[in-house]
Amino acid sequence: MLAAERAAAPNTLAAYEADLRSCADSLARCGETLADATTQGLRHWLADLAQDGQSRRTVARRLSCIRQFCLFQLREGLRADNPATSLDTPRPERTLPRFLSESEVLALLEACLPLSGASSAKWRRGLVARAALELLYASGLRISELLALPRQALGRDARMMMVRGKGGRQRLVPLSDSAREAAQALLQADAMLQSPYLFPGRVPTRAMTRQAFDRILHDVGLRAGLDPARLSPHVLRHSFATHLLAHGADLRALQVLLGHADIATTQIYTHVQTERLRQVVAEHHPLAAGAESATDAAEGGTAAKG
Template identity: 55%
Template sequence: MIDAFLEALLAERGAAGRTREAYRADLEDFARWCAPLSLADVSPNKVRAYFADQGRCGISARTQARRLSCFRQFARFMLQMGVRADELTAGQVSPRYHSGLPHPLSEEEVKRLLEKGTSGHADLRRDLLSRVALEMLYTTGLRISELLSLPASCIRQRGGMLTVRGKGGRERLVPFSSTAREAAEALVAYDAILDSPWLFPGRDPRKPLTRQGFDKILYACALKAGLDPQRVSPHVLRHSFATHLLNRGADLRALQVLLGHADITTTQIYTQVMTERLKEAVRQHHPMGENAKAKRGEKRS
């Protein structure tokens, strides 16, 4: 049943390999915990007992919530296939957890990363590749998987838009800045001898650059720009893209389309970032804010 469920995820939703691997691990862990009963025979009480045991073992609420999401999809699949007559996860409450807020770079830090982090590398190609990667991550908000899977032919798209294939195989159009296009054209011209179909070829030109290989490049860029490499990642640049757009008045719905979020609630995490910044501004600068009160206390003493 697990194999059939994962095949359905691939066929119907185009679920990524990593997603399917994570779901398989979660479901097989639950199946082992339920043994010798099969998943078709366990009761909803068994699900509740499993999550209670997870909590006692110190499994984080975030991980438990992810596993429950997987189980719910699998339970619906078993219901649809007629394997069960009831919903296995009925009544199971999703664990509450604090959603971590993104920590974007400032506009000044991004500027420094683009100006100083993309030159002075060991060879010209590394300079070109660094410039293209950083320009595109920050100006398009692409996920790293979307960036590394771009074909070299993407530079031939006209109209200032780039076609991106995102999660679940969904395609979207994102603006392709002239500076990013020029940098990409220079990289493709330099790599012409490799005859690779990818914008970012790997060591084997027939395959794209790996995530691990990209991380090494980004690490070197951060050091050259005088930034802490631990603060610079593809995900941070995606967060920076979104946060800077909102700070300058972008619409949340437009941001949802640009980021490729299927649900607006995923995009709304950025409004939390803005809320926290507004609170901090009041604390620091309002006459009755905490900072002002502390200063008055110092004067009295």
């Protein structure tokens, strides 16, 4: 159903399978199965997850999977009750997104340039790194969206690029001049591969894997003098959003660019706006302006009396 009706991505299907398997293993120890699970059995499973040290966010995601599974059973007439309705969702921890400073992003991009005298393999690896990081940072792409980009995704003079995101939803994202040039340089270098992907893997008919890209990002981070533990494709996506907001982007526009279905997801980035909002209020709020005018007038009056 998830694949046929909701067009769920392979990674989403794999995650659901892992969640169902985790629940099934726990239920088996209680003498139950997924088909006849009880509320008590599901509570025992949630307790197992907490005892294993899994975060509240992970527990909440896994519980969401089981809730959807039980609702599916109910709708299909496979059972007459829903044992997951009375289960409480753990409140997730409030964590701020990790992001890089603008200078750190620039250092990463500069570290992609291969050293003089580098082999052809290292030269191409640098082109891949540069094109990928430019696109991730300039367009806020998810790594799955980046690696799935076809060769025809961007034209030579294209200013926008069509991306297929979660749930098969499509959106237009902007292309910076440097990102387009980096991608075109990679396309020219890979012309003989005749791959359908912008970022081909070892087998040109397949896209590059996340693991292969993680190795490239790790090496670039070391060359840039950054701790690789701080780096991930999603950190670059967070950096894209954080820097846009810091420079005055609208939250609604950012939601569209990131492909978030709910603006509540986008609101995690508002932490960067605190100082900017304080300045806006001080400069434009009528009470703030009135207070400053009153202070100026009082100071002027005192000076006149003096």
